[in-house]
Amino acid sequence: MFALPLPAGRACSGSGTGTHPTKEPWMSAPEFSPPSSNLPAATAHAGAHVPAAEVRTPSAGLRHVLRGPSGLGTAGLYPARHDKPPTPPTHPMAPTPPTSSTAPTPPTPPTSPRRPEPSAAPAQGNPIPGLYHHPVPEPDPVRVAAVSRGIKAWALEEVDLYPEDWEEEFDGFSVARYMVACHPDAPTVDHLMLAARLMVAENAVDDCYCEDHGGSPIGLGGRLLLAHTALDPLHTTREYQPRWAESLHADAPRRAYRSAMEYFLQQASPSQADRFRHDMSRLHMGYLAEAAWAQTDHVPEVWEYLAMRQFNNFRPCPTITDTVGGYELPADLHAQPAMQRVIALAGNATTIVNDLYSYTKELAAPGRHLNLPVVIAEREGADERAAYLKAVEVHNDLMRDFEAEAAALAAACPVPSVQRFLRGVAVWVDGNHYWHQTNTYRYSLPDFW
Numbered sequence: 001m002f003a004l005p006l007p008a009g010r011a012c013s014g015s016g017t018g019t020h021p022t023k024e025p026w027m028s029a030p031e032f033s034p035p036s037s038n039l040p041a042a043t044a045h046a047g048a049h050v051p052a053a054e055v056r057t058p059s060a061g062l063r064h065v066l067r068g069p070s071g072l073g074t075a076g077l078y079p080a081r082h083d084k085p086p087t088p089p090t091h092p093m094a095p096t097p098p099t100s101s102t103a104p105t106p107p108t109p110p111t112s113p114r115r116p117e118p119s120a121a122p123a124q125g126n127p128i129p130g131l132y133h134h135p136v137p138e139p140d141p142v143r144v145a146a147v148s149r150g151i152k153a154w155a156l157e158e159v160d161l162y163p164e165d166w167e168e169e170f171d172g173f174s175v176a177r178y179m180v181a182c183h184p185d186a187p188t189v190d191h192l193m194l195a196a197r198l199m200v201a202e203n204a205v206d207d208c209y210c211e212d213h214g215g216s217p218i219g220l221g222g223r224l225l226l227a228h229t230a231l232d233p234l235h236t237t238r239e240y241q242p243r244w245a246e247s248l249h250a251d252a253p254r255r256a257y258r259s260a261m262e263y264f265l266q267q268a269s270p271s272q273a274d275r276f277r278h279d280m281s282r283l284h285m286g287y288l289a290e291a292a293w294a295q296t297d298h299v300p301e302v303w304e305y306l307a308m309r310q311f312n313n314f315r316p317c318p319t320i321t322d323t324v325g326g327y328e329l330p331a332d333l334h335a336q337p338a339m340q341r342v343i344a345l346a347g348n349a350t351t352i353v354n355d356l357y358s359y360t361k362e363l364a365a366p367g368r369h370l371n372l373p374v375v376i377a378e379r380e381g382a383d384e385r386a387a388y389l390k391a392v393e394v395h396n397d398l399m400r401d402f403e404a405e406a407a408a409l410a411a412a413c414p415v416p417s418v419q420r421f422l423r424g425v426a427v428w429v430d431g432n433h434y435w436h437q438t439n440t441y442r443y444s445l446p447d448f449w
Contacts, residue, residue, distance in 0.1 A: 125438040128356055129449050130389070132396040133433045139180035146189045147176035151196045159255040161204060172441035175199055182317070182431030185424065187326045194264050195324045198276075199317065201256035202283070208253050210287055217291030223253075224284045230257035232277045268323045271331040276323075279316040286312025290370060305375045306348070306394075314354070314432060315347035321424035322417070329421040338409045339418075345402035346425050350432040352395040357436040357443040359388065385448045402429070 127133060155161040155170065162170055179196045186192045209215050209223045226247060234244045248258045265273055289308045293300060300308065322329045333339060355371040362369035372394060377387035406422050436443060 125440045125443075126445065127433075127437045128392060128445060130392050130396075131353075131356065131433075132399045133437075134430045136181055136427075136430045136434045137184075139177055139184075143180045143189060143192065144176045147179060147192050147196055150189065150193050151175055151200060154193075154197060154259070155200060155256075159252065159259050161200070161252050161256055172439075173200075173203070174435065174439055174441070177438070178431070178435040181434045182428045183321065183324045183424075184427060184431075185325045185420075191267065191324050191326055194267055195317070195320060197256075197260035197263055198320070201253070201260040202280075202316065204256045205253040206287070208251070210291065217294045220291045221288055224287060227254050227257055228280065228284060230254050231261050231280055264320075264323070267326075268320075269328050271334075272320070272323050272328060275331070275334060276316060276320055279319050282311045283313070283316055286310075293370065299370070299375060299378045302372075302375055302379050305370065305372065309351050309355075309372075310344060310348055313347045313351035315343065317432075318346055318350075318425045318428040319343060321428055322421050325420070325424055327417060327420065329417050333413070333415065333418055334421075336413075338405070338412070339421075342402065342406045342409055342422065343425065345398055345405060346429050349395055349398040349402055350429055352391065352398060353433050353436050356388070356391060356395065357439075357445075360444050360446050361442060384446075388446060388448055399429075 152170070175196050176192075179192050179199065180186075183192055183195055186195075205224070205227055207215060209220060209227070210217075229244065230248050234241070236244060248254050264276070268276070286308055290312055292298075293308075329339075352372055355373065359371060359373055362371055362374075368374070372391040373384070373388040376382055376390050377384055380387070380390070382390060403426075406426060410419055410422050
């Protein structure tokens with residue numbers, strides 16, 4: 001357990017969603033016991049037995065995080081709560097997403113007449129054996145269908161994101177199922193759309209600038225800088241401002257960034273918007289580090305790769321969980337080193353999940369794609385199977401650290417907005433795993449078991 005750097009008398013009383021009230025019984029934090037591990041060593045010999053994916057019972061501290069704030073004065077933190085108790089979810093620690101009978105459904109965005117309505121049928125897929133994760137309830141199909149229609153209409157009709165021959169890949173991304181699983185406390189479909197647009201825009205930048213659809217490390221810095229001005233606008237002279245504004249429509253990534261950010265600013269506070277821009281700067285710096293290594297054909301040390309992945313990762317997604325949830329974690333509480341560590345660990349763990357599930361997809365692609373198993377194999381002299389299993393172990397260590405730090409912070413700082421934000425990040429971590437596991441259009445597991 002870490003030493004919590006919270007200044008006495010002020011760090012847990014930030015502005016925003018209520019002040020720190022007189023301590024009520026619900027604020028008594030449970031004793032925290034870090035989860036233990038009985039996973040096999042990743043460097044086991046090739047014939048060693050590897051268990052099926054293990055669903056672990058969360059510790060008392062983690063249960064406190066997932067439960068979120070309760071008691072006097074906290075009802076307003078749950079806009080989707082109603083008097084009638086919801087049906088218990090499959091996993092006792094997971095939150096129950098709003099359904100069509102318990103949450104208001106805004107008007108459904110129009111569907112392009114050229115496109116069939118996306119399916120919201122339950123997804124399938126097997127988890128990685130030995131990977132530490134928590135299952136989540138199947139996302140609300142009504143919300144999945146609504147976000148699917150809305151995001152496709154936005155992509156086609158508002159930002160002209162992709163040509164018709166990319167439609168199958170866009171549908172296969174299943175962004176609606178992803179966002180509904182990650183944000184079950186979103187009060188409306190409009191709030192879910194904030195996250196969906198940003199996720200799609202970030203992937204457009206990755207695909208078109210860095211990866212599959214014309215991406216290249218050469219010249220990447222210039223492209224990313226200009227795209228970033230769609231999030232963090234240029235302040236220049238009257239002579240040159242129109243040229244910059246025109247440039248935001250020059251390509252699909254910039255159009256998507258500009259539009260998604262405009263929608264986000266309608267709901268986000270100035271501090272939430274600035275927080276998101278900061279995390280997107282981190283993401284772009286990670287892209288540039290990976291591109292530099294690609295240009296020099298450099299395979300980093302494992303620790304160097306993990307440093308790059310702390311920047312080139314999912315961090316911008318869980319960092320907006322309060323905006324999508326319709327509340328705000330005050331800036332002074334978000335900036336606390338303890339909270340920053342929790343968010344960083346969450347981003348790191350979820351990004352290694354991506355490395356593991358996309359492993360076979362990247363091996364089949366042209367060229368060499370850096371991911372954690374590939375770097376471990378190269379730098380530590382392991383065979384492919386041992387390297388992959390070692391990467392599973394790295395993920396599990398990150399998850400245990402994330403849960404321990406989140407539980408400690410929840411116990412030390414029982415402010416309702418802190419409690420809810422920690423719960424939202426934990427749910428996002430679980431939803432991210434769910435999407436990777438079930439997206440069999442994109443991912444398949446290696447034959448290591």
